[in-house]
Amino acid sequence: MLEYREQGFAVQLMEHLVVPTFVLDASGHVTIWNRACERLTGVRAAEVIGTKLHWSGFYESARPCLADLVLNGEDDLVDKLYLANRSETYQHGALSAENWCVLPQCGARRYLAIDAGPIYSPSGSLIAVVETLRDITSQKEAQTALETLASQDGLTGVANRRMFDQRLAAEWQHPAHLSLLMIDIDHFKPYNDALGHQRGDECLRRIADLIVSETRQECDLVARYGGEEFAVILPHADMQIALAVARRILAALKRAAIEHPCPSCPPLVSLSIGAACRSDRSVTPDALIAAADASLYRAKQLGRDRIIIGETEIAA
Known part of the structure; x- marks a missing residue:
């Protein structure tokens, strides 16, 4: 009982x-x-x-x-x-x-x-x-919001450098093709100096949105690498795919026709793009970044507003 x-x-x-x-x-x-x-x-x-x-x-x-x-x-x-x-x-x-x-x-x-x-x-x-x-x-x-803040660039809304480094390291573990674009806004300092930081920030946000719109939403990562420089990680992408994405980005910017205020610069804002593709798994992530950076530097040397892969000029 x-x-x-x-x-x-x-x-x-x-x-x-x-x-x-x-x-x-x-x-x-x-x-x-x-x-x-x-x-x-x-x-x-x-x-x-x-x-x-x-x-x-x-x-x-x-x-x-x-x-x-x-x-x-x-x-x-x-x-x-x-x-x-x-x-x-x-x-x-x-x-x-x-x-x-x-x-x-x-x-x-x-x-x-x-x-x-x-x-x-x-x-x-x-x-x-x-x-x-x-x-x-x-x-x-709240946890998700904090994680987003930790991985997102506060100005442009794309991934930040920390997230870029984590994602590249993660993608490196897969044997598939992997490409990288390094993108720099040409003559951005005179643009910023002439119109002020608020207009400069607006330009950065607009170009970030433009880059995102021309990448593959399901797998690519667009990140603000620093200052006026962006990076795009392209998983499962050989050089032909990377080149197609880069060309779309340049074409979209030309359609946007963002006017440059400085008379000593070209009339429209342009981009320089350096591309690199992992061809050998023995190459490190840092080496891939260095290769894309070297191509970007070469694009700047050759007059900007173009895509460079290695020493090869692809588009102007």
Whole structure:
């Protein structure tokens, strides 16, 4: 009798917890779906108790929840199904993860911290699994914003030098073709001196947007390398692809027709572009940057407003 009362108290306690919680029995059916879980998901307990439809509170199509993975001993699926796996610090049999969930009934997208742990009988058999959830969307969004600030150039919105270095190092690990463009705005100092820093900043932003628009959105990285210099990492791109991108950038700038205010400079703002392609995996990332930089310097020497690959002038 005492054990029954204790069980009843435990169920009532779980029902009134402020933490969203649900419980599956050994067969995977929902036995508890507390009020906090109703408020989080918009799904009433009566809709899921006695069913295996607990997934419908969090996802638009059927897929395992963390409690299901505990129930079935499928720890190896956590990394596949969840954005973050925090299970390494938990006791054997319990799992912890984080994931974006769509919450179909509420029409909301929430980032949830999820914990699931087994409950065993005195004899050691699994009798239930408890899953608890915490809405940490605001923390995740704040973290994402900080990560963006850490990797983004504050003026132009493209990647900063730190992000450029990280991405180039990451791409270097893949054996595929890899090309690099170094791009410099010609005669930018007299432009800046004549019109002031605010107009100079506007020019930098406009050219950054222009470069981004002419690169492959799905894989290329445009970064502000420093001052008026930009860099474009072109994964899976041989020299022909790199050359095509560089030509598009020059053509787009000519269409933009940004007037240069200094009478001693050409009437329109132009770009010099140096290109390099990794042809040998023994070459280092620094060597690839140096090769593209040398081509850019050569473009400047030859009169600007052109593309140089090695010693070869491609376009003027």
